[in-house]
Amino acid sequence: MTDTDNREPAEAIELPAGSRFVASGSPGLFNGMLSQSGSRGALMAFASTILFLVVAAVIILNSDAWPKVRNQFLNWEHFKASFPDVLAAFWLDMQMFVVAEVFILTFALLIAVLRVLRGPAFFPLRMLSTVYIDLFRGVPLLLVIFLLGFGVPALDLPGVPKSPMFWGIVSLVLSYSAYTAEVYRSGLESVHESQRAAARALGLTQWQALRFAILPQAIRNVVPALLNGLVSLQKDVALISVLGVREAVREAEIYKARTFNYTSLLVAAILFLIVSVPVARFADWYTARDRRARTKGLQ
Amino acid sequence: MNHRVRLEGVHKRFGDKHVLKGIDLAVAEHDVVCLIGSSGSGKSTILRCINLLETVDEGAIYLDGEMITRRETDPNLVRQFVGIVFQSYNLFPHMNVLDNVTLSPRRVHGKSKDEAEQRATELLERFGLSDKILEFPDRLSGGQQQRVAVVRALATEPELLLLDEITAALDPELVGEVLGVIRDLISDGMTLLLATHEMGFARDVATRVCFLDDGAILEEGPPAQIFSDPQMPRTQQFLRRVTEAGRL
Ligand SMILES: Nc1ncnc2c1ncn2[C@@H]1O[C@H](COP(=O)(O)OP(=O)(O)OP(=O)(O)O)[C@@H](O)[C@H]1O
Ligand SMILES: [Mg+2]
Numbered sequence: 043m044t045d046t047d048n049r050e051p052a053e054a055i056e057l058p059a060g061s062r063f064v065a066s067g068s069p070g071l072f073n074g075m076l077s078q079s080g081s082r083g084a085l086m087a088f089a090s091t092i093l094f095l096v097v098a099a100v101i102i103l104n105s106d107a108w109p110k111v112r113n114q115f116l117n118w119e120h121f122k123a124s125f126p127d128v129l130a131a132f133w134l135d136m137q138m139f140v141v142a143e144v145f146i147l148t149f150a151l152l153i154a155v156l157r158v159l160r161g162p163a164f165f166p167l168r169m170l171s172t173v174y175i176d177l178f179r180g181v182p183l184l185l186v187i188f189l190l191g192f193g194v195p196a197l198d199l200p201g202v203p204k205s206p207m208f209w210g211i212v213s214l215v216l217s218y219s220a221y222t223a224e225v226y227r228s229g230l231e232s233v234h235e236s237q238r239a240a241a242r243a244l245g246l247t248q249w250q251a252l253r254f255a256i257l258p259q260a261i262r263n264v265v266p267a268l269l270n271g272l273v274s275l276q277k278d279v280a281l282i283s284v285l286g287v288r289e290a291v292r293e294a295e296i297y298k299a300r301t302f303n304y305t306s307l308l309v310a311a312i313l314f315l316i317v318s319v320p321v322a323r324f325a326d327w328y329t330a331r332d333r334r335a336r337t338k339g340l341q
Numbered sequence: 342m343n344h345r346v347r348l349e350g351v352h353k354r355f356g357d358k359h360v361l362k363g364i365d366l367a368v369a370e371h372d373v374v375c376l377i378g379s380s381g382s383g384k385s386t387i388l389r390c391i392n393l394l395e396t397v398d399e400g401a402i403y404l405d406g407e408m409i410t411r412r413e414t415d416p417n418l419v420r421q422f423v424g425i426v427f428q429s430y431n432l433f434p435h436m437n438v439l440d441n442v443t444l445s446p447r448r449v450h451g452k453s454k455d456e457a458e459q460r461a462t463e464l465l466e467r468f469g470l471s472d473k474i475l476e477f478p479d480r481l482s483g484g485q486q487q488r489v490a491v492v493r494a495l496a497t498e499p500e501l502l503l504l505d506e507i508t509a510a511l512d513p514e515l516v517g518e519v520l521g522v523i524r525d526l527i528s529d530g531m532t533l534l535l536a537t538h539e540m541g542f543a544r545d546v547a548t549r550v551c552f553l554d555d556g557a558i559l560e561e562g563p564p565a566q567i568f569s570d571p572q573m574p575r576t577q578q579f580l581r582r583v584t585e586a587g588r589l
Contacts, residue, residue, distance in 0.1 A: 240431035243392055244445035244497065245420035254444060258435045 117305045124297040124306035131293035132313045139279045142214040150222035158230050178220035187213040191285040210282030225267045229260035269325035276318050345370050345501050345532045350400035360386050362556040368534050375543040376536040378553030384536035388503040392425045424499035428506045430486040432478040439474045442493045464492045468522050484515030491522050504535035540583055544568050552576045
């Protein structure tokens with residue numbers, strides 16, 4: 043009697059959906075990720091993910107169109123055939139990405155600094171940077187690319203570059219700098235006012251206080267946010283393809299138009315993933331490490 | 342007499358809050374003037390006004406006889422002669438001790454790196470911090486941080502040092518080491534204006550004590566007089582409360 047009394051509640055806890063499945067399989071696989079919600083929540087998450095994938099696979103693989111789709115999107119011959127061109131074009135994506143990022147990080151910093159300047163003399167600059175940020179955060183990036191990429195060259199101004207790639211990068215820089223400036227600004231505002239007072243009290247000018255006391259701390263505070271922006275820029279570079287620049291997506295489309303097979307697009311997608319996933323993991327790792335370092339400092 | 346710093350009828354308002362109500366105060370060379378008074382009476386505000394971290398609304402402040410509360414004054418020049426240390430240490434957390442101390446000598450006073458570091462090292466050694474030179478502030482105790490903050494202010498060779506309750510945030514057993522540093526400065530002949538809650542210390546070292554109440558100096562004089570024979574009822578009341586709290 044006492045025996046069953048003891049066992050029943052225990053069974054009642056272990057009974058729900060995925061528990062048996064995980065007990066025989068890989069216990070605790072997701073425990074680390076979901077530790078707050080407890081191992082039972084992790085089991086549920088794991089089980090439902092598997093269930094979803096299985097159901098989705100069954101539905102897709104049994105659909106009448108699947109053999110045709112597989113041939114259209116996952117054709118190994120086309121994969122091999124399109125790979126070299128797409129890869130070469132992807133190299134251009136990476137170059138544009140690096141150039142854009144360097145300009146974004148510098149230009150955005152300038153905008154952010156203008157925005158936090160004090161004193162009536164700087165009012166026009168403060169206002170200019172505010173207007174800029176509002177403008178470029180408000181307009182979709184794709185629109186900026188269309189407007190600058192097609193609009194400016196069409197003006198046919200002497201001495202102004204006509205290269206679509208140039209204007210594509212300019213669009214990325216203008217648009218991303220508006221967001222990134224706000225990231226920097228949040229960093230600047232996270233540095234306590236007393237740090238500025240301490241620097242000014244030592245006789246440092248407003249600029250020196252910024253450069254030596256405030257900015258180093260501000261930037262350190264926003265590195266995780268900057269890394270996230272980096273991940274997102276890395277794929278948004280592909281938007282420049284709308285201007286006809288032969289980067290990876292464009293190259294894949296050209297292949298697709300020639301062969302009526304979509305596998306080349308998958309090649310491009312995989313290439314972007316190969317770069318972005320490690321950067322994203324690094325961003326997470328850095329953020330976690332940084333948070334640990336800070337909480338340790340507080341104790 | 343030649344005054345290092347002199348305040349004449351200084352008024353300060355924050356919005357419609359009247360914080361300083363006509364402060365007259367003079368500090369001569371080698372003076373050690375202590376500002377005492379309850380929290381919110383305006384001690385910090387006086388120090389911040391002298392350092393031009395706040396602008397005064399009325400009245401004037403003179404530094405070595407020259408009026409500094411004018412539009413034309415360059416606050417950075419004033420701050421090259423007036424050092425200030427705050428209650429919370431305000432060291433720069435991203436710089437080690439040596440960089441904290443040499444920042445102003447190098448960037449403001451145009452000293453070479455070597456010269457600045459040599460002088461900084463001497464000062465740090467003198468105040469018992471020689472083994473902390475390359476340490477970052479968050480690895481120092483409160484007392485050590487505050488001593489570094491004093492050294493950082495001294496490294497600019499100020500003619501006048503303002504200290505704003507620099508022991509108030511410290512554990513009691515660390516107060517002594519910081520007060521020791523101030524005693525050393527006084528024996529060097531440094532001119533000091535300090536806000537403090539350490540009445541025993543004020544009585545020991547001050548050449549003059551000013552009791553501040555609600556934005557006005559209610560009573561001032563030599564420490565013996567203020568602490569042993571205060572005239573104003575408010576001063577007596579304040580000192581009684583301080584004595585009860587065990588700080589005298
Ligand atoms: N920046 C500010 N804005 C508005 N009010 C302020 C500001 N700085 C100080 N005050 C007010 O001015 C008054 C005097 O402040 P102050 O810091 O000078 O007092 P204190 O004598 O130094 O007090 P404590 O002993 O607590 O340090 C307080 O009432 C405070 O709230
Ligand atoms: Mg104060």
